[in-house]
Amino acid sequence: MGKDVYQQLADSYRLDPKGLQYNYLNETDPTQWFNPYVEMLHSAKYLNMRTYAFSIDDAVGFQQHKGEGLIYAVGSTNGLQNTHELNPNEIVNVAYGQDPQTTYLWQTSTYVCKDGVPHVVDLTEFPSYEFFPLNSGGYPCQVAATLNNTTTKSFGISQGPPNLKIDCSSATDPDWCSRITVSALPQTPLNRDHISPPSVPKK
Numbered sequence: 001m002g003k004d005v006y007q008q009l010a011d012s013y014r015l016d017p018k019g020l021q022y023n024y025l026n027e028t029d030p031t032q033w034f035n036p037y038v039e040m041l042h043s044a045k046y047l048n049m050r051t052y053a054f055s056i057d058d059a060v061g062f063q064q065h066k067g068e069g070l071i072y073a074v075g076s077t078n079g080l081q082n083t084h085e086l087n088p089n090e091i092v093n094v095a096y097g098q099d100p101q102t103t104y105l106w107q108t109s110t111y112v113c114k115d116g117v118p119h120v121v122d123l124t125e126f127p128s129y130e131f132f133p134l135n136s137g138g139y140p141c142q143v144a145a146t147l148n149n150t151t152t153k154s155f156g157i158s159q160g161p162p163n164l165k166i167d168c169s170s171a172t173d174p175d176w177c178s179r180i181t182v183s184a185l186p187q188t189p190l191n192r193d194h195i196s197p198p199s200v201p202k203k
Contacts, residue, residue, distance in 0.1 A: 086132065089161055089191050095128035096145060097199035104147040104200045113141040133160055140167065147200055155180055161193035176200070 020034040027033055040046045096106045106123040115137030121129045123145065133141050144154035155177045156167030164182050171177035181196045 089193070090134060091130050091132050091193065092141075092157065092160060092164065093128070093130045093194045094143060094197070095194065096123065096197050098127050099199060102201060104149045104151070104202055107146050107148055109143065109145040111136070111141055111143045114138045133157070142170070143195075144172070145197070151200065153177070153197065153200070155195075155197065157195075162191045164192050164195065166195070 021038050024030070024033045024036060024039045030036065033039075041049050094109065094111075096109070097103070098105055106127040109121045109123055109129065110118050111121070111131060112118045113133050113136035117136060119131065119136065121131075123129075133139055139157060139160055141157040142154065143157065144152055146152045152172055153176050154170070154172045156170060157164065158167040159165040166177065166180050166182060168174050168177035168180075176198060179198045182192050183194045183196065184192045185194065
């Protein structure tokens, strides 16, 4: 089974409002609900839980973000480093373009948002990452990346999704920055959250 087919089947089961897990949204007869516990756990009318230990709907709980250890919280956000509820629509994806044969390769990227704390990401295995700016104080954010020829390229983010905006006013290479594209995935066409900085050709 191809990845696209698998994703389509998974989405019809979990994410789509017409999918099985969420058929209580459209089915008026409660005896026909596929899984009434989804409403009990995730609906704002009841527990309004974003995720929990054994999620029946991993669309929210399975985020694959880098962490700094295990954090346990019971009952509230008091004491947590980040008190903002995770909204998947506010996650920013940065995917640097490169071709191992014809372009310089990205080595590391650093992003700094409103709280002033730098976060370093290794790009040597995969030149792409996601981050949640509200974890770092919100916007504006400055993002920089270093190539294997020691050149650094940078850009700013003045506004987040759904209408993410790039700021080139303090970029190290304004021309390169001006060629950055911001787009949305086909399944989220109204949420512009993907940043695609261009590759840098070898000279």
